[in-house]
Amino acid sequence: MEPFEYLEHTADVKFRARGRSPEEAFENAALAMMTAMIDPSTVRLEEAWPVEIEAEGLENLLYEWLSEVLYLFEVELAVFSKFEVKLDEGEDGWRLSGRIGGERVDPERHLFETEVKAVTLHQFEIRKEEREGGEEIWTAQVVLDV
């Protein structure tokens, strides 16, 4: 299973991220978004940022999660390469507790490929697929405005 793949889109960046659990799909989606901007192998794990989000549905939660990663990138001026997500479904909806690892931007070492402006809702979805042998695969499809 590839953690993510980029799909053709003329003006923006479109990707499909996968995971054996919704948690893993969330983590890989964040990694796919970050990789569109910068090579994650150039990012050292020096700091960690906690993330707590609540949302009604899993789809809203994914949208808020990716938007939160972008927000942290911009206000903390930090780049990330490690994403850890824990999801809980409660009576009122979903809850995400996460940790994002990375470091502050160093213009000498961090060469940006592109700037992601925002996460769009265009063709946005997260769904579960059953593979042969009953293996569950979660897929998140996202188009980024760049």
Added chain:
Amino acid sequence: MLKKVDDYIFEVPMGHQKGMRVPGRIFISEKLLEQVEPGTIDQVANVATLPGIVNYSMAMPDAHLGYGFPIGGVAAFREDGGVISPGGVGFDINCGVRMLRTDLRADDVAPMISNLVEDLFTAVPSGVGAKGRLRVSEHELDEAFTRGAAWAVEAGFGVPEDLEHCEENGRLEGAETDHISLKARKRGRPQLGTLGSGNHFLEIQRVDRIFDERLAEQFGIFEGQVTVMIHCGSRGAGHQICTDHLQVLSGAVKKYGMELPDKQLACAPLGTPEAENYFGAMAAAANYAWANRQIISAWTREVFERYFDNAELDLVYDVAHNVAKVEEHSVDGSKERLYVHRKGATRAFGPGRPEIPAAYREVGQPVLIPGSMGTPSYVLCGSEGAMRLTFGSACHGAGRIMSRTQAKKTYAGTEVKDELTRRGIKVMATSPKMLAEEAPEVYKPSDEVVDVVHHLDIARKVARVVPMGVSKG
């Protein structure tokens, strides 16, 4: 699939997409239409399903695949029964273009071009996550949100005459800060006075061709003149405001029982709290963008004055190409107030409209069409065809034809820079890698796009300008 209505008008018929309320219309040549992807046409049809849409869901000749609305999309909605949608504005609210005309000739500026571009690159911060030179207070940020360029001029950036030469005088009415999140404020504060990245630029140009002497004179433009073009928007503040309200409006779609073909078309019926809150916050982001371009203009003038005593850089005009506005248009012979959405389209009001500054009112407004990096930009003049066909709208650029991924596979950033240098264009950029995805070849030729709006009398060609030097993110 598409019905040819005229040499430059193609109709997306009812039934192309379930639930269309009006047909779609693409204003384009047959040749340019060949490069329009099926997905773009589907997006035109999707917009046609939105409640209260008037006449047609439209796309300009630079139309290409977007998210929600197509890029180059124009749609107007009735005040009564219509909607407002962030998908019709985009994340970079009031991304726009302004042009300054100088009293300098290209021959005099050419020897200094490297110094000018290097100084502009330092004076106007650009690039991913760039922070500005300004440290504005929370109060000043509120002022930028509510009063736009007018606040910037009062704060010492520019002169009052600049305001008259901005669309909406650089200040959209109805801006509210109540529904701007803390996150949007935190992103907005450090970025006021920054260019951003991607296709945004600050360019020194030479007027290389005049198409219409009379109109050029009216706009103060002559052959061989040096002009400056600034292309940027509302930065992180606008992106966050759109992100926040998109989620609210997604909820409104359910609440008001609407069915949409694409989640990014999330919208709310006009008059509902969700619609009003979005409009107020969107207008505030638009004002932030006008303040941003105003500040950048002031720093550009400072740089020119270092090399040319008493250099005069007057604002020709400032246009917004990602915005939703309330405008009066003629519908079936009577005047109606409409919410006009322009997603990658420029207002192109023809002669006589009261919104146009006095100096241009008798001829029509200047319409600024930025080229891609290294290619010509155009100055046009809004005309009658726009009022008749497109709710006073024209194209906004060249229109992308090659994806960023493909562009990077095909071109290396350094090669792009070398090629521009060979052609005598000085380029400064924070990230050489990002130059590849903006290589001139990834866009449609802008002259063909501009010819379409000229032929339809949407906007007349006035002048062509070519780059001498460019500062990018």
